[in-house]
Amino acid sequence: MDNSKIGQHISGQFNKELEDVRNKVLTMGGLVEQQIELAVTAFSTGDVEMAELVIKQDNQVDALEVAIDHECMQILALRQPAAFDLRLLITVIKIVNELERVGDLAERVAEMAIQLTSAESSSKRDQYYELEHMAELVQNMLHGALDVFARMNIEEVAIITSLDDNVDREYGSIIRQLITRMMEDPRNITRMLDVLWIARSLERIGDHACNICDHLVYMVKGEDVRHLTQAELEEKVKG
Amino acid sequence: MDNSKIGQHISGQFNKELEDVRNKVLTMGGLVEQQIELAVTAFSTGDVEMAELVIKQDNQVDALEVAIDHECMQILALRQPAAFDLRLLITVIKIVNELERVGDLAERVAEMAIQLTSAESSSKRDQYYELEHMAELVQNMLHGALDVFARMNIEEVAIITSLDDNVDREYGSIIRQLITRMMEDPRNITRMLDVLWIARSLERIGDHACNICDHLVYMVKGEDVRHLTQAELEEKVKG
Numbered sequence: 001m002d003n004s005k006i007g008q009h010i011s012g013q014f015n016k017e018l019e020d021v022r023n024k025v026l027t028m029g030g031l032v033e034q035q036i037e038l039a040v041t042a043f044s045t046g047d048v049e050m051a052e053l054v055i056k057q058d059n060q061v062d063a064l065e066v067a068i069d070h071e072c073m074q075i076l077a078l079r080q081p082a083a084f085d086l087r088l089l090i091t092v093i094k095i096v097n098e099l100e101r102v103g104d105l106a107e108r109v110a111e112m113a114i115q116l117t118s119a120e121s122s123s124k125r126d127q128y129y130e131l132e133h134m135a136e137l138v139q140n141m142l143h144g145a146l147d148v149f150a151r152m153n154i155e156e157v158a159i160i161t162s163l164d165d166n167v168d169r170e171y172g173s174i175i176r177q178l179i180t181r182m183m184e185d186p187r188n189i190t191r192m193l194d195v196l197w198i199a200r201s202l203e204r205i206g207d208h209a210c211n212i213c214d215h216l217v218y219m220v221k222g223e224d225v226r227h228l229t230q231a232e233l234e235e236k237v238k239g
Numbered sequence: 240m241d242n243s244k245i246g247q248h249i250s251g252q253f254n255k256e257l258e259d260v261r262n263k264v265l266t267m268g269g270l271v272e273q274q275i276e277l278a279v280t281a282f283s284t285g286d287v288e289m290a291e292l293v294i295k296q297d298n299q300v301d302a303l304e305v306a307i308d309h310e311c312m313q314i315l316a317l318r319q320p321a322a323f324d325l326r327l328l329i330t331v332i333k334i335v336n337e338l339e340r341v342g343d344l345a346e347r348v349a350e351m352a353i354q355l356t357s358a359e360s361s362s363k364r365d366q367y368y369e370l371e372h373m374a375e376l377v378q379n380m381l382h383g384a385l386d387v388f389a390r391m392n393i394e395e396v397a398i399i400t401s402l403d404d405n406v407d408r409e410y411g412s413i414i415r416q417l418i419t420r421m422m423e424d425p426r427n428i429t430r431m432l433d434v435l436w437i438a439r440s441l442e443r444i445g446d447h448a449c450n451i452c453d454h455l456v457y458m459v460k461g462e463d464v465r466h467l468t469q470a471e472l473e474e475k476v477k478g
Contacts, residue, residue, distance in 0.1 A: 062466045069463065073329065080319035090312065093329065097336070179428055186422045193418065193435075224308065227301045 017075050018088065021068060022149075025092055025099075028064040029146040031057060032099050033139065035106035036205065040135040043113035043198060044128070051117075054110035061103035068096045084219075091219035095149065098208045098215070102142065105201040105208075112194045112201075119191055130177070131199055134170045137163060138202050141209035148213065154220045157213040158234040165230075167206040174199045256314050257327065260307060261388075264331055264338075267303040268385040270296060271338050272378065274345035275444065279374040282352035282437060283367070290356075293349035300342035307335045323458075330458035334388065337447045337454070341381065344440040344447075351433045351440075358430055369416070370438055373409040376402060377441050380448035387452065393459045396452040397473040404469075406445040413438045 035054050042051035072089045075081065081089060144160040147153075178192045178199075214226045217237060225233055274293050281290035311328045314320065320328060383399040386392075417431045417438075453465045456476055464472055 066463050066465065073325070076315070076329070077321050077325055080321075082316050082319075086312070086316055090315075090329075090332065093332070094336070097333070175432075179432070182421065182428050183425045186425050189418055189421050189428075193414075224305050226305065 014075075014079055017071075017079070018085065021071050021075070021089070021092055024064065024068050024071070025095060026146065026150055028061060028068065028096060028099050029142075029149070031061055031064070032103045032106065033142060033146070035061070035103055036109070036135070036139055036142070039106045039109035039113060040132065040139075042110055043116065044132060046113070046117040048114050048117050051110040051113045055107050058103050058107045061100060065096045065100040069093055087219045087222060091215045094215045095212050098212050102205050102208045105205050108201045109198050112198045116191060116194050119194075128195065130170060130174055131195065131202070134167060134174065134199065134202050137167050137170070138206040138209065141167070141206050142212075145209045145212040145216070148216050152216075152220060154217055154237050157217055157237050158230070160213050161210045161233060162230055164206050164210050167203055171199055171203040253314075253318055256310075256318070257324065260310050260314070260328070260331055263303060263307050263310070264334060265385065265389055267300060267307065267335060267338050268381075268388070270300055270303070271342045271345065272381060272385070274300070274342055275348070275374070275378055275381070278345045278348035278352060279371065279378075281349055282355065283371060285352070285356040287353055287356050290349040290352045294346050297342050297346045300339060304335045304339040308332060326458045326461060330454045333454045334451050337451050341444050341447045344444050347440045348437050351437045355430060355433050358433075367434065369409060369413055370434065370441070373406060373413065373438065373441050376406050376409065377445040377448065380406070380445050381451075384448045384451040384455070387455050391455075391459060393456050393476050396456055396476050397469070399452050400449045400472060401469060403445050403449050406442055410438055410442040 035057050038050050038057075039054045041047065042054065072093050076086075076089055079085075141160050141163050144156060148156050148160070175196065178196050182189045182192045211226075217223065217225045217233070221236070223236065225236055228236065274296050277289050277296075278293045280286065281293065311332050315325075315328055318324070380399050380402050383395060387395050387399070414435065417435050421428045421431045450465075456462065456464045456472070460475065462475065464475055467475065
């Protein structure tokens, strides 16, 4: 399936409105992706200014959420769309909600990065490469989900959601490591809890990417797949 | 403002549909409230069967989410509502999403309750009365938010959202206590982390109750108040 479902309206103006909403969602998605990238880099390098930028960007993300929501409501009220167009607009409302929450989580990573930077020397930072790998995974998941939205290729959805098991495994392993370090030296506890919140935030970003995928399957297929197993989902999105 | 906005439609069938959706949301809300109540009691008393019931109930909550979402989409497609009716349906879609997440958090509390019960004797349980108080606070918030939905008395919203500061304060205090206990005896760490996840879940239930309030103000007033300060919100909902 491609983008051809958009662009079939007799009203050129309606087409433009839907395209505009789609573009704004992708802009918002790009901004949130950048937030995660910067937050994780700020954590790895101890760059406080970069972390502060992430926190500032959250206002932009929130403003986009409000603007897109408003635009969707206007279109729903004035155009009274049905079928695919209706699902598209409702899906957009759900996706911007997920993205706003991802933005909040990136902000949280940035806040923890600032706290950790003030608490420890940068020489200790190379200990967290597992966390950086997990960050890469969830970034790929979110990027993939946004790509599905841009190209409406929902066959890709199953690949993205299947990565969530890896994320959960890595998350579990990081938590166990953190507990070990806390036990070895209780002076580590506060710092390790900050790292734990970062791991937790990343894990939840992966969940939101999966939620976006579910919404997209609904948009394209008109079927609610939120509570299916991975195997059932794979069956559903097959080409 | 009262419920009189519903019931003005020439089509009695349309009225019935909207009433039905509203009732289902309240049923779902009641179920989620019960989940929290049981999860917290299971934690306090170490009742594993009760905790398992909470986990089972989550299927019902998920099913209600899917059913209500579907019903809203049907009404949107067939009735093409505008103004208040449109906002009501979009708000319902957002509220059931918040409630579903609250249900997941209650499930998480129940899971931690099970883990803690297998790890410690019940004589230790009276140490967590602060957590129980925090649970009470967020239960009141959620109950209040659902009451606003039932009675559409949005003046009450500001009282509910103002409680979130108390929740955050109690949450901070609980976290500091848990850290102290971990430092005093590192053998406590794993158990204290389980309690920490419970505190975190409760804190987030409070956030979801606030989100529901924001959605309800939008429904009634048509204004997006999600990113306002508490003072701005109070101004907005004044009678």
